[in-house]
Amino acid sequence: MNHEVLEEEAVLRPATRSALAELTSVPGVQAPPRRAALRADKTVRVAIVHDWLVTYAGAEKVLEQIVACFPDADLFSLVDFLDDRSFLRGKRVTTSFIQKLPLARTKYRTYLPLMPLAIEQLDVSAYDVVISSSHAVAKGILTGPDQVHISYVHSPIRYAWDLQHQYLQQSKLTNGPKSAMARLILHYIRNWDIRTSNSVDGFVANSEFIARRIKKLYQRDAQVIFPPVDVEAFSLCTDKEDFYLTASRMVPYKKIDLIVEAFARMPERKLVVIGDGPDMQKIRAKAGPNVEIMGYQPFKVLKDRMSRAKAFVFAAEEDFGISVVEAQACGTPVIAYGKGGALETVRDVSESRPTGLFFDEQNAESIIAALERFDEHVKRFSPVDCRHNAEQFSAAHFRERFFSHVRAAVPALRTATLPPYVPYKAEAAAGAPRILAVDQSGVLGGAELSLLEIVKALRSRIEVVLFDDGPFRTALAKAGASVEVLEAGALRHVRKQGGSLPKGQALKGLVSLVRATAKRARKADVIYANTQRAMVIGAFAGKLARRPVVWHLRDIVSPEHFGGKQLAIIKWCARFGLAHVIANSAASARAFTELTQFDEKRVDVVFNGISAAPFDALRTVPQATLRQRLNLPQDAFLVGSFSRLARWKGQHVLLEAMVLNPQMHAVLVGAPLFGEDQYEIELHAFVAAHNLGERVHFLGFQHDIAACMCAVDAVVHTSITPEPFGRVIVEGMLAQRPVVAARAGGVLEIVDDYENGVLCTPGDAHGLADTLAELRSNDELRNRLVRNGYQTALSRFGTTTYVDGVARILKGVAGR
Known part of the structure; x- marks a missing residue:
């Protein structure tokens, strides 16, 4: 204590x-x-x-x-x-x-x-x-x-009182037996709510x-007592630029669509929209060229836009509205719907030293009128006044008021004083090692998604180093992880398929990365390398820092996946600098030990863990709604492919199967990531040459993979060379969709043929077309695959088992 x-x-x-x-x-x-x-x-x-x-x-x-x-x-x-x-x-x-x-x-x-x-x-x-x-x-x-x-x-x-009818409408419970039951339950909740209010002092x-x-x-x-706002995280900015900002989760009651619609009718005004959510596609459809929809952004970007905006636009009816106060903390005035908590946090133009103004109706016309009125009064809004108004809602002010209120209500606390506020920093559990995780990519690939699950669970004792910036860094930051991007220089162009070894500037970049990684590794107990290039850097950095290195092997190290020089480097690094290897499948482990003659006692197989939460959250969302959001046909039998566009991933095999099976549509989710743009061009050319334009849907990179999977009728895995694991197969099972996969590599450790999925010969378009036709016509088969697949995914590939396995190995290696 x-x-x-x-x-x-x-x-x-x-x-x-x-x-x-x-x-x-x-x-x-x-x-x-x-x-x-x-x-x-x-x-x-x-x-x-x-x-x-x-x-x-x-x-x-x-x-x-x-x-x-x-x-x-x-x-x-x-x-x-x-x-x-x-x-x-x-x-x-x-x-x-x-x-x-x-x-x-x-x-x-x-x-x-x-x-x-x-x-x-x-x-x-x-x-x-x-x-x-x-x-x-x-x-x-x-x-x-x-x-x-x-x-x-x-x-x-709320949903038991004044918002009951809105809740029943949104839940499609306006009539029928389920509606009657829901109303009865809410009636019971109201009675209980009133009765229990009497026991509150x-x-x-x-x-x-x-x-x-x-x-x-x-x-x-x-x-x-107003809720706390982290006013200190925002700083006063007096230089405003000629654009407006709105930022929110994109859900119906936030009314972002009304703001976007209003600006679409005012092309002379620019709007920036930050946020993500289920209404994203609806909002994008309403946006004009003067509306920039940025999607989810890290806090740094939000703070920057909020500081520079001419005004913050807010159309929701909130009990309080934290973003309204955050905008004022930046010195930015607010244009808000004049109902709910905003009336208490914004000073209107009818008052002295105003910090914003209100509009009366939640519609585009009222927002347009408010913007015109804002222009008339713009000189009355002072950034200093906005900041001063926001400071009364600070976290420190909340603590003082709330503690005083409780102390006044409990005389036994009359002599108590408010404890000094000390920012909390989680301490690692006794005996738990400090971990430096290293990854070469800024892209959200399968390896990065798997590392993200580890970081979420071990956040208090893990730091992450990346060799490239991108969505992965954003996802790590959003999860509250400590992450740093090191400049990879020419090394980012080295591919595992082969090519020249790094020379000149690339060799200089290699030395720089090793030194920078070793410097950070000295604060850790173990280096955890998540990718092949990260393993090479980690092996050298481990020697410099005198720290053990664990490589999480997520590839089959064979000539089909790696060039000869890259295989030689892996073999040398295994002997030079690896303390332990975690393989994502027995196939990966077997190929690694055959190549390197590494001690099998220092190789463990831990299957990737994949969270069911994003898929379970969509159980009540109709498939028609998801298809509408993604602009996919409602009545077609959709077959989905989910991976980056690369020849070895075999998307061309699916397109060839579409030619043989005219009753189906193909949905390709993914983009070329590592210099594979020519393959994408070839896929589009194939579609055009075979008149498949209306039956093949290229969705590009998508953040919400769960929604895309739940929108299709079947998930296919078409890799023409052995996969080390096959993450997309487990995701398809969690989406409760029948899965068809290529019979090779780690896939054989996931799929039991015709039990929880169907196996096909890699590269066999005819066999794939026949299997998909059977799935389409056989309800009993589809239901069996879905039922068994979901149970397989939950029991064998859950995140808890995965995280526990990796944490156990890292602790064991660090303690040697």
């Missing part, structure tokens, strides 16, 4: 429990007398209850600051499926029985009828103060007469808007 905690405990020791028995003035609360005595030597125990822990969003940012106010508190939640636990300061969470129910990780919301029962089973009877952070059922936690329960309400459960609302909801529903007053 550190010094600050010991001091805090000394402060929190009250004289008697009678102090806790008296509740000071909290709006709407009449404090009853409390009889039990609190021993002078006992610390005030605090429990914090949150609805569910599955992501890090607005409610969790509030929870983060509440935990910072009470660092010794214990945490409770219905479920806890967090990957990144740093905002909880590494605390363990006590969960309910829902945690162990089937598909709870992705389908926890479907257990809504059980949530009131579940929250009541969490035992907080040993605590003196209970703080609930509630937007659903957390405020229903059971407390006794000698406990103080303060509930910070993000909102009364004091309500805190995140805005006046929510306070009015609380008053209307519970007939209780609430103290307003």
